[in-house]
Amino acid sequence: MTSFLAPDVIGPTSGTLLHGKRINMCAAEFGIYLDDGKPLAHSDLGSKALTTVFGEPPNAETKVDTVSEPCFFAGLTLREFGHTLINATGRLWALDSVPDDVMLIFTPKKRPSKHFYPFVQPVLDLLGIKNPWRIIREPTRFEEIYTASDQFGERYDGRGSPVFYDWFDGRLPTRHQPEAGRKLYVSRSGLGAGAGRYACEDYLEELLAVEGYRMYHPEKDDLPTQISTYQKAEHLIFAEGSALHLFAMVRQPSQKVSVIQRRAALPPLIQVQMNDRPGPDVLEVNAIREIFWPPIRADHMSVCLLDFSQLGAALTAGGFISSRNGWQNPDNDAETASLNAGIKASEKMLNAHERRAFLKEYRAKVRAKNAKSG
Template identity: 30%
Template sequence: MDPFDPKTQPLPNTGWSNSLTRVSNAHIEPATTSGFVQEAGVFDGDGTFVPQSALWRKFRQLTQEPTERNAPVERLSGKWLWGGMLWRHFGHFLVESTNRLWPYHDFEDEIEGVIFCPKRPRFTDIVMPFHRAFFEQLGISKPIKVAYEPIGVEELIVPGQGFGLGEISHGTAEMRAMVHAHFAKDVQPDGPDKLYVSRAALRSHLGGVLGEKRIEEKMRAEGYEVFYPEKHDLPTQIARYKAAKKIVGLDGSAFHIAAMVCNADQDLAMIRRREDGAVRFLENHIASFTGKEARVYNALITEWVPEDKPKSNRMAYGDIDFAKLGEMLHQDGFIGDQSPWQSIGEDERKALWAESGLEYKTGYTEYIKYVRRRRQVLRAERQAARSSAK
């Protein structure tokens, strides 16, 4: 695989991910429908698709060359920076909508602004308060333009994808340098030495672990402040993460912000709430940007996933062994007394469902059982194929 071939996945240490492509008389074609894979991106003045404009996730190109080019509804003069796809989901925004911004400060005096395509085209006003707050902390003062319809651009700078999900979750050197130099540079540390970042105040369909309130109680007893990031503005979140010497929480979007502002003198620990491989990319982000690996604790007994989305995902609920989790936290010095961390029985587990705002096992299926059933189906299909071939 040639890492400089823009038709291959971006890599953190070499290749097209840290290149710049200048496009004259660019044409931007946004997606017209929502979907995991979409047709969207940039064409040059000759009508050739610019592959460097595509969004990649792991080995897959999520934005592909549009089969149709529609007449632009407006033409922008001057020089603009390609921002890629703009997500409404906070975590995906942090990872997959910021990855073209690494050269912004080098071109700030030359460009008119930054252009994005909406990831969810059904929304006609996609720029949300958290987008604006993040751009402000990154020092982006030029206008943000969203191409809801096709537009022409006199000159477009297309940066390589410097961050994302997959190997590129480590981020390129250019991406890391930009974040370290510009993100939240004026926010001072403010908060306690020990912070527990909780998901318990989020809406139940957003996932978590059964009984996180129990974890909160035990962490408070150990001197941790229980922090609900969604209840605070971005500067306050950043100030807390900068101040804490120890940060513990369930894996999730909050740790993407922590990864951008923490350093190797701080200890971060993530409690796995799911088996989803996305956690590995979060680990990469933390290690690469802070210079220190996070502790990752897997105390899962099982994982409950929505029946209509049976794969491990961000909406899942983890069912954890509290005693095992307490032992791991104690061994690494995050807590002193592990005796209150005790395993629970079935009756108490039912109560944890109710505490999480869920009806006991209703609407959810065990992920491990889904995997087993899927394997059984695949084995049966292979056996049937072999039988028919005889």
Template identity: 35%
Template sequence: MSNQSTLREAQRFPPHPEQGWSRRIERLHNPVVVPPATRGFIQPTGVLRANGGYCAQAALWRKSRPLTVRPEPPEGPVAPLPGRWLWGGVLWRHFGHFLVESTGRLWALPGLPEGVDGVLFVPKNPGSELAPTGFHNDFLALAGVSRVFLATAPVRPETLYVPGQGFGLGRIVDGTDHCRRFFRHGFARSVAPDGPERLFISRSRLGRGRGKLLCEDWLDRALQAEGYEVFHPQDHDLRTQIARYKAARQVIGTEGSALHLFAMVARPKQQLAVVARRVSTATGFILRHVRSFGGIEPLLVNTIRREWVPEGESAARLRMSELDFAAAQAALAAGGFVAEPAGWSAPNADALARARKEASDTPLAPI
């Protein structure tokens, strides 16, 4: 397909896991990379060709629309960046969005004929704290990235390889075969499995104002009694997290970003049960990610009895839910994750009221 046809296709259609521009790599000489100038959900930022044309293949899509659109050419001189670089796209600071929306072009690294000096990103938002954090650097190192360049001002790389978006949110969450192959064979190969056969990935220690199950510590204790290690991923470095995820034969996880990392290293011999904490399309994306990358058919345990949200808020990520413990135990038992139901201890009304008060700086309103 010609560059013009690729351009038109990338401008019109979101990335597709099985065909189209998501599977191609474009090589650009002396393009201009323009970072975002302002914060926003949809931002002018991306890659301009040497002749000033827009490289639509470099755009980040979410579901059916691009989150990055054509930027204006920068005024004045643009700093050169010698060497060969891979376009990484937008670098998100949020752990979950980084995993899903900043890694979808790494698949191209093993197949480049001459290698690259590093991966070139633009920040999601301009600001004072732009440097990649520890988990960014650790993840990218495990992906074989030797150097990261974050363009906080316009820059002109000598050579830029622009892979299509092989992973993300929307239909592309299934990943292209190139992307799935990269994570199966090229990511975290140096991390050996280390941990118990049963693992519960818990959110009970997350701070105030974070979406969670109310009284999730009760679930911690119930699953610990069933032989599960209660694992709080935010308390561990990335290598430890991956080692635990590789080692476990049965994994139960409260729905959240950690399960995207699990999906990147999961294998078909493992079992996963996802305990829903909200009614959201994000839950479906996690299930599809695990199914496609790990070859696992996850069990969804959706036994939410009631949802709450901080007053004045509506975002699904902030919802806090009351779990029907008896129904959750029955679902997990039916899936072979725990023993036959014998009656888990469940929080009473007073315990739930205390949990709601402790979970948020503002009062919670029922949905």
């Protein structure tokens, strides 16, 4: 059973935000430090992207910017939609316990400019939060700062406390009950051939349409519309992706849900979060025949070939489709064309063996470049 921090709000007090030494790619010194040099409670970060420890307090002689208006430390924000949801919302429950006019302060892992974080404002709008907000990475002194214990997110592997969900549910604009017989397939096909995906997802959509599923591309709608669409469905099948982060937060207890893997293993964060709210266990379907990667470093940009017969059998057994009849693989030409749709004609998709060789060469080049520049 997850042990959540006790709900706790600290402040107002004065303190200085300071990013310190980098420990490794995903860990660093960071904190908000009181005038006596001690760290302010709940100013640490707990995320797979950036976990922090308190470092040396700021030098009293260091010149820093000063913010005089009341502020609330809201935690870490990242660029991706799903990571914004699970990292930038876990402290917001405490806004009911601080002055209405506080400015929200987020800190980034790297760049502080707002345009790198396009999902913060839509998430705040969804929750009816009208407070101004800033992203601050440089040393900054706050004359009046509040913090609160994290109650949701990566610190807890995607889980949320009852305190968080009670607050979150109360902030949503509406709540919908599933409608009998309504089926939804949440697709990634609208993201384009350059995204991580399945080959021939259009073929998968054709098969699901025969079974009465509506194809849904959530990136085309605002967040309230996405939530309404999810909650009204009785059966949902998801292409593995970031849409699961929002759905997991608004899931209704009676909904039956399946996710089709596109990577060798579901990311643990998705796996935990999508089963965090009441309801039947999510059916995880691994029907992958083979995975390929474009010749780039990013692992999440992989493209997989599905075994459609195996997929149809799993969805039939789970009660998501009525029959596996007709669930056969597309022809080789269609698969090859779809597989290569996101790369240049001069490039080649890499299988697992070729990718290992590519990454080995890539890392060697990076080491050589660093040695030369250092």
